[in-house]
Amino acid sequence: MEWYQLTNAAQVDSPAIVIYEDRIKENVSLLKTMIDDIQRLRIHVKTSKIAEVVQLIMEAGITKFKFATIAEGEMLGMVNAKDALMAYQPVGPKIVRLLELVQKYPQTAFSCVTDNTDAALAISEVFSAQGHRLPVYVDLNVGMNRTGIKPGQEALELYKYLDTLPGVVPVGLHAYDGHLHDTDMSIRKERCDAAYAPVATLAGAIVNNGFPPPDIVAGGTPTFPVHAARKGVTCSPGTFVFWDAGYAANLPEQSFKWAALVISRVISVIDGQHICSDLGHKSVAAENPQPRVQFLNAPEAVPVSQSEEHLVLKVENASLYPVGTVLYGVPKHICPTVALYEKAYVATHNAVTANWRIIARDRQIII
Template identity: 40%
Template structure:
């Protein structure tokens, strides 16, 4: 990972995005999928209009998101196809209809795993005189949300197909429980999830119900589904990448495209420790264990982290100097990005030349 040549102008901690690495990761995702048309990337990781625009420039025209703000960001960026992959209740269901009315160029859809929400969405869509696409959220093993295949799921999908305000968008099958380090084990687990989805799709088609799209696969598993040409693939983390996925899934050939610039604020030669200005208000505190990787300081062990401080043992090469710059690769980049108002963008020559606003860290950016 390159260092920033004009880092003296940056505050710390500072979120960095490396433009050439982002471009390489977009291209790698397309290579794995076989074409940009097979991708529906999730924007929850980067939350920026600029990265979405980079993806569209590469031919990716379908996107997935988790919040109303992310959906509106995509609409403002002129994304033509936006799946809000979250069951919407209360005011959020109304906000989605408002998005549909405000941004007519975009095809919006959402998902549900129950009739109660489907009825509400249909009522709102009919009242607004719009047609809303709704995917059935199919549980393929994670048991977080989703309805299991069977008669109830078939009845729900039939309702989505027949309701006057709705159109059945297809199946959304998230397998976020598949985190097997061994590629063959992950492939086998993904294959089992695929059978669940494919069998249910066949059941729906045999009943005369249209299934326009089947969305499967996050970053760890979308390569496992790439040979299934009928699937749309929806990775997200890979566009920035992080230490968790790099260390857990060595088969994924993505580059680190995000880092945090921190600086040494204290050193203790008696204790043999140094402290950087990066606490858990600047880097995600999940999952358990190491919260970040420090290139060049691999043998330094984290001792203590508070809100604005992070203490490490000295590396074998000796304590760093006061003010020395430390680059940190977050273990979990998605919630880390949400802690920052902006990302500082670094070009291929290592020059920070602009900023991107992390627009969707707010829950509302308009509607």
């Protein structure tokens, strides 16, 4: 029997997501061997969004996390995570909700990022009005051109400005280089080093201006091996915990295991070479071109069309996949796929033994 096959698959309605607990633990253990000090790890929880998965990571001795939504932050507070950085600049009502997190979960040290004076002032006003001073990181644009301020004099002035505000305190720099995912590791490292160089220069300038050395949080899963080799830099991979077909193909130097699969069934045999499964747009991340999923027990299957509830596949011999056949698929992009489900089935020793709520898929839990 293959590692992914379920002896009690008949008890799992499809489409569904199944996570393999032992493989999650193996991925966490492997990650720990790839860095000299696990205190330099700050795991991004955007991939799993599951409290029980965070607890597995904490049991491995990792205490720092990163999150993107208030719900993800609340999940971290609910499991008593020690340290949680919101890697997303809060604006509008999110500032108040972040304050409520700080107030409701005092055992968790929350912080956030900011990239401009207006947003920083708004955060400061909300927090200072309630007698709080929130640790903040300057969010740097190191080439992804999504958020952040370019490392340089303007970023230094923002850091100094933060120190004058009563409701925030500057503690570090956040540099996410998600645009770097070259398959050739030597090219990826070269580009990563070039993007990081001005960050290191900025950190030196901050120290020269009388501040303590800033905590530098850099990279995600693709550049994790590069930043892990930098002394003192905090690394924040996330996808490693489940892994997916996209990263497995593009990051061959990283040997994490697939620990989350989508389960679907053949619902119709169209003709001798075409079958239809129940894995529609609503069941697997659809932002990438096809193929969006790689079927472990039907590797020759080629997507022909996909709609909300259906996925038509071309196969060599449709008679091998009668109606009811269970298909086990590795999503190309696991992070948004997880968010499509309310719960994940948990498999151990080839059988589903529990289900865990994907609690942070919601925009709001309590706060």
